[in-house]
Amino acid sequence: MTWETILGLWSHSMALSVSIWVVILLVALYLARRPAHEFIRTLSHVLYNALRKSAHSVRLAETRLGRRNREVLLAMAAENQERIIEREFHRINAVVSRDLSSYPALHRQLSEQITHIDEDYRETAETPPEPPAWLDAVEAVAKIPTDGDPTIARILQDIHHTLKRSTQDITREYRIASGERHKLLKRMLPYWRRLDERIREVQKTIKGIGERATEIDKQMTHYEEILSGNDRVVRTLSSSSMTQFLISGVVMVIAIMGGMINFQLIALPMSEMVGGASYIGSVRTADVAALVIIMVEIAMGLFLMESLRITRLFPVIGALDDRMRRRMIWVTFFILLAMASIESALAYMRDMLAADHEALTQSLAASSGTVVQQAQFRWIPSIGQMVMGFVLPFALTFVAIPLESFIHASRTVMGVVMAGLLRGLAYVLHLLAGVMRTLGNSLTHLYDLIIFLPLAVEHLVSEWRSSKSSSETKGSESPQTKTAAKPAEKAA
Numbered sequence: 295m296t297w298e299t300i301l302g303l304w305s306h307s308m309a310l311s312v313s314i315w316v317v318i319l320l321v322a323l324y325l326a327r328r329p330a331h332e333f334i335r336t337l338s339h340v341l342y343n344a345l346r347k348s349a350h351s352v353r354l355a356e357t358r359l360g361r362r363n364r365e366v367l368l369a370m371a372a373e374n375q376e377r378i379i380e381r382e383f384h385r386i387n388a389v390v391s392r393d394l395s396s397y398p399a400l401h402r403q404l405s406e407q408i409t410h411i412d413e414d415y416r417e418t419a420e421t422p423p424e425p426p427a428w429l430d431a432v433e434a435v436a437k438i439p440t441d442g443d444p445t446i447a448r449i450l451q452d453i454h455h456t457l458k459r460s461t462q463d464i465t466r467e468y469r470i471a472s473g474e475r476h477k478l479l480k481r482m483l484p485y486w487r488r489l490d491e492r493i494r495e496v497q498k499t500i501k502g503i504g505e506r507a508t509e510i511d512k513q514m515t516h517y518e519e520i521l522s523g524n525d526r527v528v529r530t531l532s533s534s535s536m537t538q539f540l541i542s543g544v545v546m547v548i549a550i551m552g553g554m555i556n557f558q559l560i561a562l563p564m565s566e567m568v569g570g571a572s573y574i575g576s577v578r579t580a581d582v583a584a585l586v587i588i589m590v591e592i593a594m595g596l597f598l599m600e601s602l603r604i605t606r607l608f609p610v611i612g613a614l615d616d617r618m619r620r621r622m623i624w625v626t627f628f629i630l631l632a633m634a635s636i637e638s639a640l641a642y643m644r645d646m647l648a649a650d651h652e653a654l655t656q657s658l659a660a661s662s663g664t665v666v667q668q669a670q671f672r673w674i675p676s677i678g679q680m681v682m683g684f685v686l687p688f689a690l691t692f693v694a695i696p697l698e699s700f701i702h703a704s705r706t707v708m709g710v711v712m713a714g715l716l717r718g719l720a721y722v723l724h725l726l727a728g729v730m731r732t733l734g735n736s737l738t739h740l741y742d743l744i745i746f747l748p749l750a751v752e753h754l755v756s757e758w759r760s761s762k763s764s765s766e767t768k769g770s771e772s773p774q775t776k777t778a779a780k781p782a783e784k785a786a
Contacts, residue, residue, distance in 0.1 A: 323741070324748035331738050338734020345727035349720045356716035363709035368523050370702055371531045375517040377606075379510060386506045393499040400492060407489045414482045417475070532706065539703035545696035553588055556637070556686045559679065560584045563643040588690070591633050595691030598626040605698045634687040641683030645676045 304314040323330070519527050564587075565580035572579035600611040601623040614622065649672070742749060 320745055320748055323745045324752075327741065327745065330741055334734050334737045334741070338730050338737070341730040342727045342734075345723050345730060349723035349727060352716050352720040352723060356713055356720060359709060359713050359716060363706065363713060364523070364528055366709065367528060367531050367535065367706050368520060370706070371520045371527075372517065375513060375520055379513050379517060382506055382510045382513060386503060386510075389499065389502055389506070393495070400496070404489065404492055407485050407492070411482055411485050411489070414478045414485070417478050532710065535703045535706035538699050539707045542696040542700035542703060546693070546700055549690065549693045549696065552686060552689060553592075555682075556588055556690070557581075557584050559644065559683055559686070560587060560637055560640045562647060563640040566643065566647065587633065587637070591630065591687040592690050592693060594626045594630050594633070595687075596694045596697075598623065598630065598691055599694035601626060605694045607694070607698055607701070630687055630691065634684045637683035637687055638680045639683075641679040642676060645679055 302308055302311045304311040520531075561581055561584040564583045565578070568579045568583050574582050596605070596607065597611065599605045600608050601614075601619050603612060603619075606612055611619070611622065
């Protein structure tokens with residue numbers, strides 16, 4: 295049965311039949327008005343409650359995720375700060391072990407220097423020459439009057455010459471003693487210099503320890519702020535994580551480009567080693583082998599950085615004892631050295647293959663009569679490729695540093711992004727809940743708008759009934775009012 299058959303069921307005139315259907319539909323809608331309103335209100339209420347509860351659940355999940363992000367951010371910041379403080383203590387330990395461990399020897403040297411200086415100083419003390427004991431007797435004899443006796447005068451003159459010669463001897467001895475003192479003072483000069491140098495070294499060491507102590511105090515203050523977990527610290531750490539994420543992402547992109555260059559450098563010669571027609575699935579075996587070599591180099595670089603305790607991606611390696619860790623450092627370094635040597639050889643092999651291909655092209659061109667020019671200074675790109683093949687594995691070793699920062703910052707960034715998505719989803723669900731509630735009310739009004747004609751008839755009928763009932767009430771109440779008024783008049 296088609297729609298045209300159904301529409302023309304009541305009459306051959308389509309307009310009349312449609313009118314009958316409209317009347318039937320309006321009557322049916324009017325009769326089903328109350329259940330339809332209940333259904334619409336119930337459905338909108340159910341959707342409204344479901345969306346509101348979903349929005350509330352998403353908001354709770356966003357709150358829990360935000361709390362979790364905060365805890366992770368503070369934990370990571372505390373861990374990084376502990377590493378910084380630990381490194382500062384290691385530096386102080388190195389300074390103390392290097393400089394202050396030799397303090398007993400330094401103290402002994404300083405004591406010896408001071409002793410030498412004290413002895414020399416004592417030896418340089420000025421002791422004026424004592425006059426001879428007979429000088430008073432000679433002076434008394436020289437005061438004896440001569441009374442014109444030439445013999446006594448000659449004796450006194452001899453005594454005078456003797457006294458003068460003795461004074462000259464004493465002066466000469468005093469000058470010699472002064473010269474000796476000057477020599478001793480000159481000999482003290484290197485001791486003083488060495489003593490000043492030792493004291494400067496001690497002062498420099500103490501100053502370095504003081505600077506480290508100041509830096510440790512600053513880092514400890516920051517560490518206490520992190521442990522307090524206030525909002526300002528969390529905002530600062532979030533901003534720092536975003537910055538680290540962007541910087542490490544840029545460095546990772548650079549490292550990926552370096553890896554691609556390294557792959558292109560060794561892919562061609564690897565096809566000569568493992569076969570150019572061999573495939574693993576749909577990928578050439580040579581490409582897989584080149585990729586494996588690069589991955590192994592990156593893995594060795596990660597282990598090397600982890601053994602050196604520059605990164606902390608593998609706690610098991612960091613927990614090894616120092617002896618085993620040093621062995622691991624050397625093992626990974628020699629593996630990297632071997633891989634770099636292999637890559638350098640492969641780079642040279644790639645240049646040889648390129649030269650053979652070029653020679654083949656030139657021979658074909660020469661057979662066709664084309665003038666071929668010989669390439670000069672071909673050894674320059676050969677050396678460049680070999681150097682690149684040797685250096686790139688060690689350069690990829692340092693990928694571990696931005697990789698660690700990228701992983702740690704990604705946790706914070708992904709948490710912030712997920713929290714933002716959940717917040718947006720909660721807002722959308724809350725908005726849809728309001729829309730559903732408003733839509734239910736609108737549908738009930740639309741339903742009444744469709745059946746406005748039966749509703750208008752119902753309204754007129756109800757008004758007529760109400761007016762008729764009021765008139766009947768007035769007519770029936772008049773005799774009663776009269777009968778009720780008579781006893782009242784009698785009582786009066």
